[in-house]
Amino acid sequence: MKGDTLNASVEIQEAEIQEAGFAAVRPLLEIKDLAITFATSNGAVQAVRNAHLTIMPGETVAIVGESGSGKSTTALAAIGLLPGNGRVSAGQILFDGEDIANAGEKRMIELRGNSIGMVPQDPMSNLNPVWKIGDQVKETLKANGLPSGPDDVATVLSQAGLPDAARRAKQYPHEFSGGMRQRALIAIGLSCQPRLLIADEPTSALDVTVQRQILDHLDKMTTELGTAVLLITHDLGLAAERADKVVVMYRGQVVESGPSLELLQNPQHPYTQRLVASAPSLASRRIQVAKELGVESDELLAPADATAAGPAVAEDVLQIQNLSKVFKLRSGFGKSTDFSAVDDVSFSVKRGTTTAIVGESGSGKSTVAQMVLNLLTPTSGKIIFDGVDTSTLNSREIFAFRRRVQPIFQDPYGSLDPMYNIFRTIEEPLRTHKIGDKASREKKVRELLDQVSLPQSTMQRYPNELSGGQRQRVAIARALALDPEVIICDEAVSALDVLVQAQVLNLLAELQSRLGLTYLFITHDLAVVRQIADHVCVMEQGKLVETGSTDDVFDAPQQDYTKALLNAIPGARLMLPPEVA
């Protein structure tokens, strides 16, 4: 993709051939044997070791890795923005042949903006809320000695794909949506036409459809300008789709690097193989689906035996009928406007299956979950659980209902009480429902820890000592403590690293086949849906857009919105041969 542009420019002007040729010969950024050390209260910690990567002019290189792998640290070192306690302890960072690993602040200020631009991760916190967008662009232009009149600012913003840029420049960040803010940040990063743009997870806070628009636009702009891009991401599918070359980092080291397709099709290092195998993009769907099918068939056998004894093989354990929720938003004195978070939603969930509700932020999917959990009262409509309308339950019946329907929440750092050790956390539901005595409860907690494959010694530990995936497994154990029939997973794996996410998804699938659980799986990530769900409900702005079996929805989506969502999955267009994935 980048090579074509280079070709085109070469053809246009004879004189540029040599120049372009030389530029291609010398790497724009070359990192050699880089080591980065952080001084912490526990002594020096080496965050990055022996890292090396090369970016040629105009090329897009992606660093892929899980959180804590050192990918962002490496990129920050390249722009000289390591946190105060970090320093480059060995190796070289050659920018266009010049070693900038330990360059002075003055030289780095010259380089930043002009030669190396940066698009930060979080569009919500990286714009100053008290400054107009235009002023923030102007600041960058001014700092790099470029013309910074209102017209220049508007040009920069409109190049980043902001419509009506002159008016938008006069607005404040809070008047922008997440995607627009990210466009503004890209505008700032590219405003001085740097030769290298570092994009640190530029879209991980955005919805998939917005992510795709932003990345497409970023691609287009950098191709036009001939900018090289260093893309930092945790998503292998996204990296392979957008970059010419992928560098995989693991625990501070580069474990594998190479052309993206080759790396994906022929991963050599076991870590990369693991990553490719569990990447939640469609590229890996066959293997996951096969696994799921295995689980499915097992599970279908079990109720088949039960049919002999009793009726109702797959009755609807949960029926949602015409469910609506209207929130009153305060607008001035005593007035309020209605906001329909959920609008006339109906679907049903069969026992022992997984139904996924998919939607982008603001689609009302979490509100549905809250209502099913009986934590929010519906404005209208019915939720029928096992034949009983949940809105008619009295407080004692609700208490009993809670035993049968349990939630798992998104944020593994927020869903466990930091003051409770793991034993108390998992024991709490048992104690609340007065099940068993102390000894039998302890036995049950041990069993539950076994079920979620955590060592029993974890019992004495506190949530702050566990990783996100481990906490999520504790949350699963707590949800399982009461032997529930239905588990509502509200973005239960969204905050986890890819490998851990795959591990938790496998655990959930395994538990389902073993215990005959029913899952209502709320997520924004269609790739995850493909791996775990039997049925899909797609929601858009409070309305149910499409429902159907997972295969039908994925293979033959009916609605434009569903198609757009499917197309936006990073890596969806890679079309890997199935035997490789």
Place this chain on the structure above:
Amino acid sequence: MTPDVNDSKHSAAAIAERHNEHFVADLAETPLQATDRVKEDKAPLSLWGEAWRNLRKQPLFLISAVLILAVAAVSLFPGLFSGIDPSSEACQLANSDAGPADGHPLGFTQQGCDVYARVIFGTRSSVTVGLFTTLGVLLIGGVMGAVAGYYGGWVDAILARINDIFFALPLILGAIVLMQLPMFRTNRTVWTLVVILVTFGWPQIARITRGAVIEVRNADFVTAARSLGVSKFGALMRHVMPNSLAPIIVVATISLGTFIVAESTLSFLGIGLPPSVMSWGNDIQAAQASLRSNPMPLLYPAIALSITVLSFIMLGDALRDALDPKARKR
């Protein structure tokens, strides 16, 4: 890369090739670990345990803890530190304003009382007022703040307004006015002072508690507990309050010092403890008459007061550093 480039220079081709090679790190150098294994090498540590470990290393905490222990010992067993009866009846006017003498290291007051003994014996009333006022304030302010913050809505609206009304009344002014009421004027003891200080001191704790509770009540683990079947009040007591305690403890510790100051101020103004009760405030008030001729009797209780208050404020600062990571200096 482009063919033109490769043709133009031989080394360019070599570099481009090397650059495009598929690099794989040596597996021996980059060993693969099991995904997400639990680290079992360290002993389990609760949040409080971690805070305690941080505290133990802080000089600020160690100094203030030693001082507070000393103050506590003095107020519990003053007889151990001074064998001299400091009460006014035992004072001998012959010693009026006399300097340090054998067995009387800090000299005498105008009334001929031993300054050292009076400072030692005055500790108890000051510390009692400070301690019990803090407890009372924690009880009333804590309950009001927790209920307002947790239940919200109209409960919060009413409690928050009451809170604001009391917050607007200056503590000293309010105490001066209340002390004029017959029931308090005729019956001035340590406990009346505690009642008055609690009356005007609780809004601060209520405010802090309310804020802390509001922050915690929307946490996922509270929702999780509710959906397990824990009652609303149960979730408040079992999950919300324990997680809101840190800022409350910090503010309570610091205000303990300020309540001791308030006691001394009121006693100094003549509306706190009656002169018959030994307290630093009373002694400072009595000594101000002879400030020019003999400032020492004023200086020593003032120093005792400052050190006690300072140590509580230092302890509060140290606790804040250990308990509240957000406020921790980087």
